[in-house]
Amino acid sequence: MNSALVSELSTMETIRDAEKCLKLLDQIDNLLETNRMDIQECAGLFKLTASNNAKVKSRVWNLMVKVCQEDKEFAFMLIASLNKDLQDPNPLIRSSSLSTLASIPGLDQFAVPAIRKGLEDENPAVRIAAVTGVGKLWLHSTNSVKEHGLIDDLYTALRDMNSTVIVFTLQTLVFLLEKDGGIILSRKLVSHFLSRLPNFPDQEFCCIAEYLPAANKDLDIVLSILNQLDSYLDTKNGSVVLSTAKLFTKLVYPHHAQLQSSLVRRLSPVMSHWLRQSKSREFQELLLDFCLSLDQQYFKQFAKEKDLVKMRSKDSEELKEKKIQFLLRLADQDSAREIMNTLLNLLPSTSKLNAIIIQGACDISQLAKEQNPQMRADCLQNLDMLLKSEATLYLPLILKADLRLDPTLDKDSKPVRDLVQTIFQKTSAVGGMNQVQETPSLLPHILTILQHFGHVSKNAPYLLEALFLQFNQSADNHQLIKQNGGKMLPDMTSSKNGAKLASKKSAKSEHDTTFVYSCFLSAAVALFHVYPAVCQPILSQIFFTCSNINDYQLHLQLKSHYQALAFKASKAGGS
Secondary structure (H helix, E strand, O other), X not given: OHHHHHHHHOOHHHHXXXXXXXXXHHHHHHHHHOOOOOHHHHHHHHXXXXXXXXXXXXXXXXXXXXXXXXXXXXXXXXXXXXXXXXXXXXXXXXXXXXXXXXXXXXXXXXXXXXXXXXXXXXXXXXXXXXXXXXXXXXXXXXXXXXXXXXXXXXXXXXXXXXXXXXXXXXHHHHHHOXXXXXXXXXXXXXXXXXXXXXXXXXXXXXXXXXXXXXXXXOHHHHHHHHHHHHHHHHOOOHHHHHHHHHHHHHHHOOOOHHHHXXXXXXXXXXXXXXXXXXXXXXXXXXXXXXXXXOOHHHHHHHOOOOOOOXXXXXXXXXXXXXXXXXXXXXXXXXXXXXXXXXXXXXXXXXXXXXXXXXXXXXXXXXXXXXXXXXXXXXXXXXXXXXXXXXXXXXXXHHHHOOOOOXXXXXXXXXXXXXXXXXXXXXXXXXXXXXXXXXXXXXHHHHHHHHHHHHHHOOOHHHHHHHHHHHHHOOHHHHHHOEEEOXXXXXXXXXXXXXXXXXXXXXXHHHHHHHHHHHHHHHHHXXXXXXXXXXXXXXXXXXXXXXXXXXXXXXXXXXXXHHHHHHHHHHHHXXX
């Protein structure tokens, strides 16, 4: 089948019919992509280079490059035809032959002069092919590019009068010089760019702006760019404004920090304007990404504005997340309460956003802790109400959040006590225990709360016991450690396969399990001091279990707690 297809493509009738030829080439591409045809079978298609159709030639030359990757000798059969196409009056044919020469290893002696001639071609498409040809030659013959001074030729090409040629040249130079310190933009070269930029299409202006920060070391150049491109911040094209803003921030910071305050005053109202009026969700994401990369000086200016970002039902989860992060950056002592309430009113949302909102509310409730302690109390009360209303949804989120609870300062705080009691109550319920069993990562969080705030509930020791028995009897834990001769050892069966399976148990899993036992130990000792009679049985169980786990750090912790308890008991007995 493949040979018949190649034969049909090689007939003069097909060669003269460009439309038919392209359709058959589509079939060839499909066969190659699906590994139903070997690239060597395409060698016979070399005859198609006799076509006068530029699209056909381009497709065939691309195939010939792939053939030459498998058969290096075949490349020399193509030289005459490639050199002929380099002289073709059609610039598309000249371009494809130049790209082909540059792509085939071993033809450097032909590719270099072709590239040099192409860089001076009257047609910009050919000049672009010559520029990208340097990059293609670099991939397989780096030394040829360096030895023949083609990098210097590219620097010369940056003075081209065609904006597209300049952009491709910049991109190629950045690629070639990435590991050698990057592109160097002289003052004269930057002046040339600045003189040409008014004639650049918007898309190419944005590309040039991406590379101009390479000139950020010279203050005079920086000032020249800032002054000449300042008006671009007032254009009606958001992409141009955003590209200009990115350029300015990269030019100024950190090399010229003395200009930072002026730039903040200039950019802040511009960004505020676009944050308000932008309708494109894609552009909003790009704009927010940039704003979130700015330092807090900008957000002090943004905070003076009202309603910079609004949540909309049609916003994607990613866009909502960026808006929430922006609101969090805006929060200060004056706006913290309003922003906290705004965030909490967004609940419930997606699982990811719920976690960000709850953590964000906890964080900003701390901003005015001393001046306005009621705000933090309100935040905790809101979390308490959420937990009471829908524990299945909010218990894991609240347990994983950094609630900023202080064992000393919050010891007698009513909102803290209420929230902790609700956490204990909802965890003790069947649904809560199931959630902890299904999500073991919740255990350290609840155990930490038990350790520091177990005194708020007389049921705390019973919750600790229930959690310990559930964890200790879990199937996964029994696979990790089993009692054997008084010691907890990895599960090793008598068979070789069993031993291999046991040896593959992740070190992380063992570490996590030991860490959980450490948390149980700390919580049990803390609760024992509060409820000694009730806690003695569970404390004994936890001590016994931890003593049989082969972990040095856990044993040190166990010994330390034991000695402290023995010392306390001896003092009590002596008195």
